[in-house]
Amino acid sequence: MSDVEFQTKVEQSLTTFSRISTDDQSGVEGFISTFRYCQLDTANIVGYQNLLSLVKKRETELNIPENRMFYLSVVPEVFDVIALNIKESGLWTTKGLNRLIIEKPFDYNVTSAREFNRKLIEDFDETDIYYINHYL
Incomplete structure (x- = not known):
């Protein structure tokens, strides 16, 4: 597109x-x-690097601060790979604020959800992670 x-x-x-x-x-x-x-393959870091180039270009063109929000409304199987690629590609490295927003359900049961959360807080500050439960 x-x-x-x-x-x-x-x-x-x-x-x-x-x-x-x-x-x-x-x-x-x-x-x-x-x-x-910008379309990308969630498992390929090159797409995230291309997105980073586009985001930086737009931040400069529009003279906007480096405050970035990543809203993940995807199947649980790809949450961790997307989050890791956001971090590894440099998208998470800014002079401003970052937020990782995860739309539930973010896993299949309490045990797997806790494991998923444990993995996330290894790479991200817990205060930068928001969970949204759209069933409420």
């Missing part, structure tokens, strides 16, 4: 679901123009 195709999807979503009018095209177009699309 190209950046333009992704931006079109964002615009369609805003038009369909936003509670705020999207009639002000100048504001909407400016907002939509900031979006970029």
Whole structure:
């Protein structure tokens, strides 16, 4: 998917679901123009390194601080590899704040969930990890 195709999807979503009018095209177009699309293989660190290059470029172009949020809404089998690749690729290394947000269920039972959490806090500060339970 190209950046333009992704931006079109964002615009369609805003038009369909936003509670705020999207009639002000100048504001909407400016907002939509900031979006970029980057697809990667979760198991291949090269994709994360490419994402890091894109993120750094956009931070510079938009003059925004290096505050990064990684929202993982994926199957439990890939949480650990994604988290590790975020760390190993340099995406986690910033001058600002980082947050790792994990949407539950993040494992299959209490024992495996505790093991998963133990692994995460080996590589990430526990205060930077947020768990979201969308069933509440």
